[in-house]
Amino acid sequence: MFLNLLTLGVLSLLEGRFPARRDPGQRPLNMAIWLVNFASASAAPLVMGAVVAFSRRTGLPAFPVDAWPPVLAAAAYIVAMDLGECLFHRAQHAIPVLWRMHSLHHSDPCMNASTTVRHFWGDVLIKALTIWPVAAIAFRPTPSTLAVYVLISLYHYFSHANLAVNYGRWSWVLNSPAYHRIHHSREPQHYGVNFAGLFPIFDVILGSYQVPDVTPQTGLDETPRGLFQALAWPARSTPGRSAAQGVGAALKAPS
Structure with a gap:
């Protein structure tokens, strides 16, 4: 928690001084959502751990990572987790x-x-029952590998930062604020990429893949006006423009 807050604090200062765009955001709401989601985020490792423990007792197959050099084993787990996150992310844009x-x-x-940290609370629990256990079962990460992955995950704050x-x-090598901004773009030509x-x-x-060659405006036509609306977000009556950017967008070929 401390490292998360420290990372957010440093990046917020940089965003204030060197913003890619000066559009108004919803930082207080994002932090409120994060605090509410803390309970589900804390429960996720317990759920995932139970699934992994069960799989080991039942002898499900796994890669022989015990015989691999620790650095290679950790790298394989990190790459597998990122692939799982990418595939799940595509599913989030393709399944209503x-x-x-x-x-x-x-x-x-x-x-x-x-x-x-602006995510619906159910997202974490779904991942804890799907992609996270699959990667853990296949690669059986050690506590040190998990610690490295947690530290690397702090990079996601940077890739979301409002920085140019x-x-x-080299944008195909590592995510960046410019690269991920294209994914969050309001412009139809950017739907279904990055x-x-x-x-x-x-x-x-x-x-x-799409080259990040512009700095577009982000967001949807609708946004929650408070914490209650955010917590009940999927139950809203109409998804509005979000349907255009979401459902089917993962299958869109980049122009």
């Missing part, structure tokens, strides 16, 4: 019920570092 939840994340009028940071011709969390090479392979 998942998009109704995920669109809360996209509804921030100005993508910034605090947007990283672009890796140019899903990767850490490694855009997955977008290259899956045909959803």
Whole structure:
């Protein structure tokens, strides 16, 4: 928690001084959502741990990571987790019920570092029952590997930051604020691209890579007006423009 807050604080200062855009965001709401979601986020490792323990008792197959060098084993787990996150992210834009939840994340009028924690509370629990156990079962990460992954995950705050940071011709190597802003763009030509969390090479392979050559406005036509609306976000009567950006967008070939 301390590292998360420290990272958010530093990036918020940088965003105030060097913003990519000066559009109004919803930082207080994002932080309120994060605090409410803390309970489900805390429960997720317990659920995932129970699933992994059960799989080991039943002898489900796994990669022989015990015989691998620790660095290689950790790298394999991190890459597997990022691939799982990328595939799940695509599913969130292609499956209506998942998009109704995920669109809360996209509804921030100005993508910034605090947007990283703006998620519907059910998203974490679904991941804890799907992609996270699969990666843990297959690669059986050690506590040190998990600690490294948690530290690396802090990078997501940077990739969401409202900063004009672009890796140019190397944008396919590592996610950046410019790269991820294209994914959050309001512009129809940007729908269905740049899903990767850490490694855009997955977008290259899956045909959803787009060069970050502009700094578009982000957000949806609708956004929650308070914490209660955010917590009940999927139950809203109409998804509005979000349907255009979400359902089916993951299958859109980049122009």
